[in-house]
Amino acid sequence: MINQRYARITGWGKYVPARVLTNDDLAKMVDTSDEWITTRTGIKERRIRTENDTTSSMAVAASREALKVAGLSPKDLDLIIVATSSPDYLLPSVASQVQDMLGAECGAFTLVAGCSGWVYALTAASQYIVSGAYRRVLVVGVEIISFALDFTDRTTCVLFGDAAAATVVEVSDEPGGLLSFELGSDGSGAMFLYVPDGGSVSPMSQRTIDERRQYLRMDGPEVFKFAVRTLASSLKRAIYQAGLTPDDIDLFIPHQANARIIEAAARQMRVPLDKFYINLDRYGNTSAASVPLALVEAFEEGRLKDGDLVAMCAFGAGLTWASAVVQVGTGEVSAAHSLFSVGRARYLARRASDAVLDTAQSALLPLYSFLYQRRRRR
Numbered sequence: 001m002i003n004q005r006y007a008r009i010t011g012w013g014k015y016v017p018a019r020v021l022t023n024d025d026l027a028k029m030v031d032t033s034d035e036w037i038t039t040r041t042g043i044k045e046r047r048i049r050t051e052n053d054t055t056s057s058m059a060v061a062a063s064r065e066a067l068k069v070a071g072l073s074p075k076d077l078d079l080i081i082v083a084t085s086s087p088d089y090l091l092p093s094v095a096s097q098v099q100d101m102l103g104a105e106c107g108a109f110t111l112v113a114g115c116s117g118w119v120y121a122l123t124a125a126s127q128y129i130v131s132g133a134y135r136r137v138l139v140v141g142v143e144i145i146s147f148a149l150d151f152t153d154r155t156t157c158v159l160f161g162d163a164a165a166a167t168v169v170e171v172s173d174e175p176g177g178l179l180s181f182e183l184g185s186d187g188s189g190a191m192f193l194y195v196p197d198g199g200s201v202s203p204m205s206q207r208t209i210d211e212r213r214q215y216l217r218m219d220g221p222e223v224f225k226f227a228v229r230t231l232a233s234s235l236k237r238a239i240y241q242a243g244l245t246p247d248d249i250d251l252f253i254p255h256q257a258n259a260r261i262i263e264a265a266a267r268q269m270r271v272p273l274d275k276f277y278i279n280l281d282r283y284g285n286t287s288a289a290s291v292p293l294a295l296v297e298a299f300e301e302g303r304l305k306d307g308d309l310v311a312m313c314a315f316g317a318g319l320t321w322a323s324a325v326v327q328v329g330t331g332e333v334s335a336a337h338s339l340f341s342v343g344r345a346r347y348l349a350r351r352a353s354d355a356v357l358d359t360a361q362s363a364l365l366p367l368y369s370f371l372y373q374r375r376r377r378r
């Protein structure tokens with residue numbers, strides 16, 4: 001009998017550049033203030049790459065930490081997925097540089113889905129694992145988004161920061177890990193958040209430089225409306241799909257774009273705000289690194305224990321969104337979960353029925369062999 005496979009997060013690590021850029025620093029560069037940025041976004045400071053940081057070097061630093069937590073060496077990996085919109089080069093794929101720098105011997109690809117990239121990558125990694133194709137996948141979210149920021153445009157440059165976060169996803173026969181997910185895309189909103197030049201439609205030219213078209217442009221209020229519409233509704237769909245309710249979730253990890261968006265989602269879901277992990281005050285919006293960076297810090301701060309249920313949701317350029325519900329740890333189910341959650345009850349029932357079937361099969365085995373031998377002797 002083939003056991004059901006589950007994809008569990010067994011390692012996590014982060015890298016943030018040493019250079020801190022505060023709201024007051026930005027107020028010296030553009031017409032803004034700590035008061036405006038804090039009240040409109042919740043952001044106080046963000047990290048900006050130093051001359052030694054590249055997208056690949058930051059991804060590798062976070063990955064080494066994640067491998068250490070998982071107790072694995074790079075050679076144990078079967079696949080590397082790097083989610084980013086700010087690779088070292090347009091070509092080659094930055095994932096191959098990460099594979100080489102780590103000394104891994106496996107396939108590697110880069111996944112581009114804006115700020116939703118890491119959640120997309122987590123769900124992709126899980127499919128390789130539950131299908132039986134691979135056992136250990138490294139999933140990285142990394143951005144040096146500062147290179148695409150126009151530091152004369154106050155509407156965008158105050159929002160973003162640089163960071164990397166990595167997770168190891170491994171096969172397990174214990175129920176848990178990724179329980180459900182939702183992936184979404186609405187390309188009709190592409191122009192609400194985009195970089196005009198540098199792609200095949202509009203390659204770099206003198207006009208690019210003159211009109212600052214190599215930098216990210218965003219219609220903030222449009223993206224804000226999309227985010228408020230999407231965050232709570234996508235989270236709820238993923239949670240219900242897992243057979244759970246919002247009350248069952250121990251920690252929500254939302255995309256760290258704006259505290260007002262997170263507060264609106266908490267209100268809509270009737271969930272206390274302190275169940276939402278927030279670190280955007282220290283890092284700003286780190287795009288594809290945002291959700292995994294928050295997850296890593298939640299682990300590091302002891303906010304997550306074995307069996308906890310985590311609901312994550314990211315949204316951004318594309319427009320894209322992605323939600324995932326994950327049970328972290330070894331899969332031991334706490335009394336609270338087993339008492340109150342239909343999903344937990346279903347998992348326990350499935351485990352129990354598997355165990356009964358296994359026992360019954362073992363008990364009947366001597367009888368089968370006896371009947372088989374008797375038939376052969378005739």
Ligand code: UT7
Pocket residue numbers: 031032033036037040041115154155156158159193219220221222223224227257258261285287315316317
């Ligand atoms: O990861 C991708 C997802 N991205 C997001 O989720 C971002 C979503 N959008 C937002 O978070 C918000 O729309 C912003 C924080 C970007 C902007 O906040 P807002 O409350 O929507 O402000 P607004 O764009 O409507 O601008 C209000 C005023 C404008 O001035 P006027 O026209 O009213 O005189 C802006 O020019 O605030 C002005 N403003 C600023 N003032 C000081 C815009 N940026 C700044 C700034 N400092 N940095």
